[in-house]
Amino acid sequence: MQPLNYRHLYYFWVAAKEGGIARAAERLDMAVQTVSTQVHELERALGYTLFRSAGRSIELTEAGATAARFAEQIFQLGEALPAAVREAANAQGVRLAVGISDALPKLAVRHLLQPAAQTPDLRLLCHEGDFGDLLAELALHRLDVVLADRPAPANPNLRVFSHRMGKASVAWYAPAALLEGVKGKFPACLAELPLLMPTTDSAVRSRLDDWLARNGIRPKVVGEFEDSALLATFGESGFGAFPATEWSFDELTRVRGLSLLGRCPEVVEHFYAISAQRKVEHPVVRQLLVQAEQSSA
Incomplete structure (x- = not known):
């Protein structure tokens, strides 16, 4: 295969973004024939057709869509290069x-x-x-x-x-005020408390759900958070008990004054x-x- 000509790739990239050769030529302030020739040269070098007719317009082929994705990355990097070097x-x-x-x-x-x-x-x-x-x-x-x-x-x-x-195992925390009147010991006490949980996008969520189920706890989930710092902030404010890694123990208990409810070493977060x-x-x-x-x- 011939070495890639980045000028040809650039004209193709503009045509792909603009949705056609004529629009690309207008944006580049060049003749339509010039842009078309550059795109055909790129197709010849790659060995595949990048555009196909679609009624009165053109659209990307599968090969063209792949080339456009790579071109997008290449020229985004090019735009970032001067600032990065500086x-x-x-x-x-x-x-x-x-x-x-x-x-x-x-x-x-x-x-x-x-x-x-x-x-x-x-x-x-x-x-x-x-x-x-x-x-x-x-x-x-x-x-x-x-x-x-x-x-x-x-x-x-x-x-x-x-x-x-x-990796780090998980423990459960809550402010002391939230625990007033709670009778059960850990982990049964979690069934009496409102719980804050990471969202299902988190890798640890399914492990927590399985652990709660194995311990016969039907959780009352009152909040789900993508951001763990926000989850801890709501927990500290008394909205509910929440899980956090053992690495958070000193910060949550000594600095924020939260109570450790108990540890569940079976639930582990991997990093x-x-x-x-x-x-x-x-x-x-x-x-x-x-x-x-x-x-x-």
């Missing part, structure tokens, strides 16, 4: 851009990133968001690593790799670092993985 040239110290899945407990994030705090002149950039969106940002190299409560799903279009960072390389190159991410492996050994 930032890298002016930056001091080590930069670490971390994507944090919104389902991941925030106190667990602090625990996972604690070893990085020892890095001299570290510049830590944390971005919280939807797991799928963060993986796309990682694949585009806008993030150095993504922290999540699950490994990346198998997807041939996303070349990312999951690395285990450890992963997801990178764009099988062999992690970023020195701080390597350090995090090594220390996580040592602490779990």
Whole structure:
């Protein structure tokens, strides 16, 4: 196959975004024939037809839709390149851009990133968001690593790799005022209390549901939260008892004054670092993985 001509790819990308050769030519202020020729050159180089007739207009073929997705990523990276180079040239110290899945407990994030705090002149950039969106940002190299409560799903279009960072069992907490009049011992007392739970998008939710069922508890769920920090805030305010990892114990009991209802070591949250390389190159991410492996050994 011939080397890819990025000028041809660019004209195709504009035509795909604009919905036709004529609209692309208008946007580019070029002749329709010129744009059409460039697109045909790209088709010849790739060996596949990228557009097909659809009435009086054209539409992308399956090959064209795939090419358009890759072109979108390529030119988004191109648009980000000047700012990234400028930032890298002016930056001091080590930069670490971390994507944090919104389902991941925030106190667990602090625990996972604690070893990085020892890095001299570290510049830590944390971005919280939807797991799928963060993986796309990682694949585009806008993030150095993504922290999540699950490994990346198998997807041939996303070349990312999951690395285990450890695990933590879950315990239940509540403010003392909420426990007045509660008669049962743990875990039976959970049937008497309003409960706050992570949403079903969270990997740990199904484990919690199974654990409650095994203990014969019919939960009164009064709130479900994607954001674990918001869940803990509502719990602290007295809306209900809630689960959190053992790593949160000191913060929730000593700092926030919540009561530990009990532990359920059978329910475990797993944590992963997801990178764009099988062999992690970023020195701080390597350090995090090594220390996580040592602490779990």
